[in-house]
Amino acid sequence: MSRFREVRAEGSKSSEEKPCFDAAFRDNLEGLLRWRRDVRHFRSEALPEGIVDELLQLVCDTAPSVGNSQPWRFVRPETAPARTAVIRNFEESNAEALAAQSKDKKALYASLKLEGLRQAPEQIAVFCDEGTSQGHGLGQATMPETRRYSVVMAIHALWLLLRARGIGMGWVSILEPDRLKQDLDIPDTWSFVGYLCIGYPQRETRVADLEEAGWQSRRPTTGVFHRR
Numbered sequence: 001m002s003r004f005r006e007v008r009a010e011g012s013k014s015s016e017e018k019p020c021f022d023a024a025f026r027d028n029l030e031g032l033l034r035w036r037r038d039v040r041h042f043r044s045e046a047l048p049e050g051i052v053d054e055l056l057q058l059v060c061d062t063a064p065s066v067g068n069s070q071p072w073r074f075v076r077p078e079t080a081p082a083r084t085a086v087i088r089n090f091e092e093s094n095a096e097a098l099a100a101q102s103k104d105k106k107a108l109y110a111s112l113k114l115e116g117l118r119q120a121p122e123q124i125a126v127f128c129d130e131g132t133s134q135g136h137g138l139g140q141a142t143m144p145e146t147r148r149y150s151v152v153m154a155i156h157a158l159w160l161l162l163r164a165r166g167i168g169m170g171w172v173s174i175l176e177p178d179r180l181k182q183d184l185d186i187p188d189t190w191s192f193v194g195y196l197c198i199g200y201p202q203r204e205t206r207v208a209d210l211e212e213a214g215w216q217s218r219r220p221t222t223g224v225f226h227r228r
Helices: 021-037 053-062 080-099 103-111 147-163 178-181
Strands: 003-007 018-020 072-075 121-127 168-172 188-201
Touching: 018 168, 021 147, 053 072, 053 121, 053 147, 072 080, 080 103, 080 121, 080 178, 121 147, 147 168, 147 188
Parallel strands: none
Antiparallel strands: 003 018, 072 121, 121 188, 168 188
């Protein structure tokens, strides 16, 4: 990505410089958003040492959260028993999902690759600490689910940071949460948000795998925007 210009904000009392994002940066940002894909096919090669830790730290330092609660919790299953438990969870959950498909979708669903659990060198289970005292409950009394929304924002930030470095990520949602929490010894107050597979993608594409496979095209924006 292009380097952005920095200018000192006029009349600002802060010693920090205000960034000015130019047209080239905006074009690159749009490209990043369009080329971010939910990756299912990974190469087996390892990522640069420490890159995931570095990006997770950046996410924790910068991602927004309701009331500054910072409720994200990242668990990295690295042992063979932990990885095997996740795979078994997915396989059983996926079998149930297949059985629930309509007749016209069952064969197509069975052909889809919906995870990269055996190939992705890095994997992260992401949780929301529903019992955190951080933020003192600000903004959460009427909508406690905003804590989980905050975790999703952190995941998206990580997704873009990885993609900007040529690294792919796939979000696996076909898992039974309570079983996953038990297998990974997760505290009761943490709710499961997503399981992330991370690694170098086998191929680069702007077209989503589900769209390419014929599952469903991206819908037009007709009926999406409303005014009141």
